[in-house]
Amino acid sequence: MRISLKSWARKNSLWLFHVNAASCNGCDIEFVASLTPRYDIERLGAQLVPSPKHADVLVVTGTVNPLMRERLKRIYEQMPEPKYVIALGACAGGGGVMKGCYNVSHGVDKVIPVDIYIPGCPPRPEAIIYGLMKLRNKIEGVENE
Amino acid sequence: MSSDESIEKTVKETTAGLIQYSPEGLVPFGPVHPALKEPEYFKIILEGEKIVQIIPRIGYAHRGIERATQDRTWVQAIYLVERICGICSFAHSLGFVQTVESLTEYEVPRRARYIRLLIAEMERIHSHLLWLGLVGYWTGFDTLFMWIWRDRERVLDLIEMITGNRVHKSYATITGVRRDLPENIERHVQSAMKYLSERVVFYKEIVNTEATILTRTKGVGWISPDVAIRLCPVGPLLRCMGFKRDVRVDDPYAAYDEIVPEVKTSTDSDILSLLNLRLEEIEDSIRMILDAITAIPPGPVKTTVPRTIPKGDAMGHVEAPRGELFYFVRSDGGNKPTRVKIRTPTLANILTATEMLKGHTLADVPVVLTGMDPCFGCMDRLTVIDLDEGKEWQINGEQLRRYGIEWYKNNKRE
């Protein structure tokens, strides 16, 4: 299988921007834990960047409430193409245990398009690494078609 | 008398300043900001690099959980309130469960009370270590951050062995805990605690000797205790001002009447003393865990209770890692709560933190603001406050977005 320079560079350099959209912190601390020595997603070339304009992947956690919904849209619009979105956790995937509360959206995909869903309440760091690997495969597949 | 008046004046200014500001020198801090792992918005008004006023705009993590508890049964509500916050999740479920227990006549088995203490203290260690690592991150000391988070994994391993989960434990239940301790857990607990106590000594040395950390934290965020006590702070923030107040001692729950915690205080009321205070609390928690694991009595871990809870009002509080966590529960005798009121430590502390920041520079914002160990997920479970001009917003989301773009355009080159 021939791998183009484009997809090789893209899949090996996933810069993450993390948005906590009204989450309970559970997913966020597990996401941060996946950067720390035991899990260390920098092995895959992923690193946390401070500005959405530098990022390739938007990692969204939480139950996107109306205040954060507008912010989330603006952040997504600020990211340069190609951009990918990971919905981290049950709340971001479809509302989770908060389903039916008056101030939550049922999932990130109601607001912005999502590429990878990582379920769990909260997902373990291993699951986050698995999700990143799925995203790498997806990038490769899209580019080779 | 004059000192009383000056205190009164400072307190007045703090609360009045929440709504008065001028747009010059305004710097937004958040809601999505690298220093905050959670969304929260602070308007910072600057003169050069000096902070004149800081206005919190809380509500970005509001979900409406208090309303949602009214639509769930008592047992479902435990798992819902647990998900208010991922860091102090056991404290939330414990606070709720104990408040509900005080409405019933069932006794919690002694073994379950010990296990509750064990998990609560492990959670305190995990939360304090997490905060300490993030202090390293905020001051730009990534190495410290990585080391501390590596050591934190040891506590999470123990929590996972006992409860089955790393973050949301789903462990406390009405009159007890859901499952018994696994076999041979003493060995694991003892080895992990031995390792951690060595590391805590090492971190204490780093914090008190590393010059760059000292310059960033010593004397930063000082606040007069007389002013602070009027603003009703809780937890380590209150203890670092010299007030000896801890719910575990003042109103013992779980097994805290048998294994008594030592309340640490400090009188410096700055960020460095907060760092030392939390490290000392970790040491004390390690001692309590080691005491509890040897003294743990045999017996059942829960009793069976009916699905309905007798009519009445009850209030209870626990000492979460961040301070006093308050629960009020009203039952009408049915299988669902009529009203659950939660007051989290961060909401109590935020007023004090804004007062602590005045007169400091922009570089101190992440250290001080997060020095109180905020947990906005907790705070916003109900509260949404827009302090912006106090004017009525009657526009929909899309208009708001356009308004934001326009605002950015007009205020761009100030």
Add this chain to the structure above:
Amino acid sequence: MSEVWISKFYELKDVKISKEKNRIMIETSPDKIVETCRFITTKLGIHHLVTITGIDEGEKICIIYHFWGQHNFVNILVRIEKTNPRINSITNVVPGAIFYEAEVHDMLGVIFEGNSLMEGRLLLPDTYPSDLPPPLRKEANPEEIRRRMGLE
């Protein structure tokens, strides 16, 4: 300690006092709330206001002020009319109450006279429909709120 306090509470007029373990409940009328709070902070020396709870009881709104000091909860309970929910603010006596009062205002629509955060629409998301009742009122319907805020 609590016995001494209870004997002191009888200095206040028109109060109902009940006690269960270390929870003291004082029921008083809404116009005496500031006076009662000042009594607690000055005479008893309790400065720590834990929180303010608001409960919709159908006909009336019940507001409970929880104070904690020296191993005892001291709660002040007042009931106000739901049709005209107004009460004096205690921020002059307990400055830390400012956010708690604002929270009750947000969730139940109670107006605290004298609190600086009461002006205009202060609480809930900006898109919260102003004609709907506040979310913790009995008549509020989460489904309707969700639909009106465009979350469905």
Add this chain to the structure above:
Amino acid sequence: MISWIFQLLVFPGLTFFVWIAFAFEWLERKTAAKIQSRVGPLTAGPKGFLQPVADYFKLILKEEIIPRYSDRFVFLYGPPLYFSVPAIGAVFIPVLGETGVLSHTYDLLFILFILSFSVLMASILGYAASGRYAIISIGRLILQYTSYEVPLILSILAPALLAKSLSISKIVASQTSIWYIFYAPISFAVFLIVSLAELEKPPFDIPSAKTEIVAGWMTEFSGRALAYIKLTKNLNYVFLSALATTLFLGGPTLPMTIQEDFIMSFASLLVFLAKTFGVGFLIFVIKSALARIKIEQATSLLWTITTPLSFLQLLIITVFR
């Protein structure tokens, strides 16, 4: 002529230094990871060696967003210009012999110009992007620059004073017997501290402190512009390490002469690389062990400690030589 252009653009000029810049970033990330007991980049290339290359190509291939209210001209042409600053400086560094590809009798002065010009370029770029964080960041950057410029110049003057020349090749040539680090150790230490400030590394990463002002003046840049800026930062890193090597560690000079020209050049290259990576490694380790300080603390540290120290060094040199 063709040979000269080859030297300028490929080896030992631009391309050579760009590859060292990539290697520096890889080494920096690996060292930081090792100190933090992590693994660091692993999947891109052997041991993750191609990680910086992947980052660079990915950024080049990304969409570039130009904010509507920014200065379009500067936004488009600023980043390549910013990149050219250390790139021009690097060709003055002697790699194969005692002279660089370009050289001049007073080229040390030109190096000083290069060092200050890169800060100027950064502030122009930040101002063109026009964001609140960028403005604060530039204020800090310039404040920091004004406080470290004096110790920077004074510490560079020490080798010049020792060699009694402002020409880099003369300074290198007079270090064949003994390196200037032994004559001017204080100046070397000051130079290292000031390098951290010039490179915006901890404890002087104040202008790009991500927990205070997001990414500082780089916040608004994306895609191609960001690729240039990142590369320039790494190239600056290499440039300063190479400069320290040249001025204090004897550059590529060997203790003996070898008759064969090719072997001689190759040995010089190896010596140069070893020293440069050594200095770079020293900087990585220092920065990993420190927290960020505040701008007023940085200013007072640079003015009250490093400036008098470098004066003292100059005094010692003048008295004893």
